[in-house]
Amino acid sequence: MEQSECEVADRSLVHQSDSLFERCSWFYALCREYLFRDHTQEIVRSLFPVEPPAPGTKLLELGCGPGFYACRLSEELPTLQTTGVDLSVALIERATSRAKSRQLSNCSFQHADAHSLPYPSHSIDAVVVSRLFLIVPDKEGIVREIHRVLRPGGRCFIAEPTSGFRTRLPLAVMWILSRLTTSPAGKDREPQVADVMSRPDFKALVETQPWGSMELEYDGWYQYAVCRKSSTNA
Ligand SMILES: C[S@@+](CC[C@H](N)C(=O)[O-])C[C@H]1O[C@@H](n2cnc3c(N)ncnc32)[C@H](O)[C@@H]1O
Numbered sequence: 001m002e003q004s005e006c007e008v009a010d011r012s013l014v015h016q017s018d019s020l021f022e023r024c025s026w027f028y029a030l031c032r033e034y035l036f037r038d039h040t041q042e043i044v045r046s047l048f049p050v051e052p053p054a055p056g057t058k059l060l061e062l063g064c065g066p067g068f069y070a071c072r073l074s075e076e077l078p079t080l081q082t083t084g085v086d087l088s089v090a091l092i093e094r095a096t097s098r099a100k101s102r103q104l105s106n107c108s109f110q111h112a113d114a115h116s117l118p119y120p121s122h123s124i125d126a127v128v129v130s131r132l133f134l135i136v137p138d139k140e141g142i143v144r145e146i147h148r149v150l151r152p153g154g155r156c157f158i159a160e161p162t163s164g165f166r167t168r169l170p171l172a173v174m175w176i177l178s179r180l181t182t183s184p185a186g187k188d189r190e191p192q193v194a195d196v197m198s199r200p201d202f203k204a205l206v207e208t209q210p211w212g213s214m215e216l217e218y219d220g221w222y223q224y225a226v227c228r229k230s231s232t233n234a
Helices: 003-015 025-034 040-047 068-076 089-101 139-149 164-181 199-206
Strands: 057-062 080-086 107-111 124-130 150-161 213-218 222-228
Touching: 025 089, 025 164, 040 068, 040 124, 040 150, 040 222, 057 068, 057 139, 068 080, 068 089, 068 107, 068 124, 080 089, 089 107, 124 139, 139 150, 139 199, 199 213, 199 222
Parallel strands: 057 080, 057 124, 080 107, 124 150
Antiparallel strands: 150 222, 213 222
């Protein structure tokens, strides 16, 4: 077992209930479904620009929440083997039922911490990360993990919101709901204010790893990074 696997078990057990996403999973699932933008087509084009993925291609979604992208991508690309990873047990359960109700046999979910993924180095073909860096304590550590688990030549797609107001509002509502429905008031691990990165900070974060190639885009609402691990970088 690699060291990171031991850390995952510890962190997950200790923190699993201290989360807004745990307490208000239903509210986040509603926001994801009806409020936030769907980037599925951009993800497909970015991760598989030349041809569809070969059978068995392994894709990981980090901080998958209710499994929106893991399910959409598994439907769109049936040759993928998709795994969604999240710290919230409640959201993993929602995601699992979502995949089951859609009869997706190529989509599964795992309770794990994106800071210390339970996967061997160089074992994953593609990684998707959407709206995760807003709320995590160690952004660089997660980018390091993405780079570690990707195989040489593997790609990742990262999408982070740029609008402070639109991002902070759902989190603020979750804080209020959590305070109203939890007695005594819980101590959630997420920050009270989402950390919306500036463009220079986002670039600096992605550049912390020695990608073979890296493209950054910005459309006013979101900033994106599409990175490819160097083919010689083992
Ligand atoms: C803002 S939501 C984004 C969900 C989804 N990716 C989307 O696009 O809507 C952040 C998600 O990351 C999860 N999360 C937070 N910290 C995490 C960590 N360290 N490891 C894995 N998941 C984490 C939360 O439980 C939540 O489901």
